Amino acid sequence: MVRTWTGFAMPVVSQRVKRITPASMKASMRLQTPEGRTSPSNGKPNAVEIASVTGRPAGSEPAPAQLEGDLRVLASPSFTSSVLLRELHPGLLVDLRVSAGPVDLIREGIDVHISLDEIHRKKQPAVKLADHTCVVCASPAYLERHGIPGTPADLRRHAGLVGHGSPFAEEWPFLAGRTVRKYPVRKVFASNNGDALRAYCVQGLGLGGFYAFHVAEDLRLGRLVEVLRPYRANASAIYAVVQHRRYMSPHTRAFIEFMRAACAKLATGNA
Known part of the structure; x- marks a missing residue:
């Protein structure tokens, strides 16, 4: 007896998988560069990914990556009205959830939580976006x-x-x-x-x-x-809290880099 998976017999599935062309697979993994060129994601970290995770430029500071896809983001009402509604990533469909309360990122399926609370940063992986006060x-x-x-x-x-x-x-x-x-x-x-x-x-x-x-x-x-x-007594930072710091998707990395650039425009502490 042949075991089935997703409704197809395994030999049939193998034949269907073989029909997927290398070109179609590469097309689904291509990254749009700021200059308009595309480059395949080959598993090696690029300049955008390195700067997104480490906060340090790789050679030179890259511009925010342009991707297509959707991302579920959680942010407070004040950050939403002051930043997110003015700085939407042109290549990502953002599913925005607005709340200032605690949340379970994995249970709620949140990809990025923009947090102003040090407690969230200490409990979960986070990437610093900017200082604020x-x-x-x-x-x-x-x-x-x-x-x-x-x-x-x-x-x-x-x-x-x-x-x-x-x-x-x-x-x-x-x-x-x-x-x-x-x-x-x-x-x-x-x-x-x-x-x-x-x-x-x-x-x-x-x-x-x-x-x-x-x-x-x-x-x-x-x-x-x-x-x-x-x-003044409240010098702190804005963080992008994520589910896993080491295994962020290209969409998440690109959004974090875009938010870092958006936060750099803010008069955080020098208004």
Whole structure:
């Protein structure tokens, strides 16, 4: 008795496999280079792959690879609105999931998780995309009405926009000498949605703490003004968390390289 696989007898399957031409197999594995030429993936790491995984250029810094395919990506609402919706990879179909909560990458089938949390990086393989920090800011109208806080202790008399699940919840972290100390704020609004907090901050409702990339354009255009800059205490990094660092697909590598280039454009910490 002949065993079957996927509904075909094994000899039939062998004949069908033989009919697959080398050309068709190579075509499905070809990588589009920035210059428009194609090169087959022969199992050896190329410049894009090396730079994607190590963060170091191989000879020279390559441009983001152009691939065709789909990728399931998870990112926070703030990173989605500030980066992903502005920088879509032209050759990849991104299945975007937006959430700030914990997730099981393997169970949910997530290829790349853009994370701002050090905990995710320590628990799973990750590739650093960029440095980032947090800023406290307010609208010019709010500061004109209530004054500019000189030290973190002044937060008690200021209206605070509290971000659930962010570093700026009920107490906000600031440098106190060489240590980090948390200071309470007078809460006037709270949300787990960074875009809602940012909108109310621009409208002048109170002080808000944000990832620098989230409000970089507002700061550049003068809609918001940073305060307490000498007391910044949240220098961190943006990471691409993956299922397996050593066995990433070309699609995943290309997307990570593309995101690294996108993050390089952000005013992370120097807004």
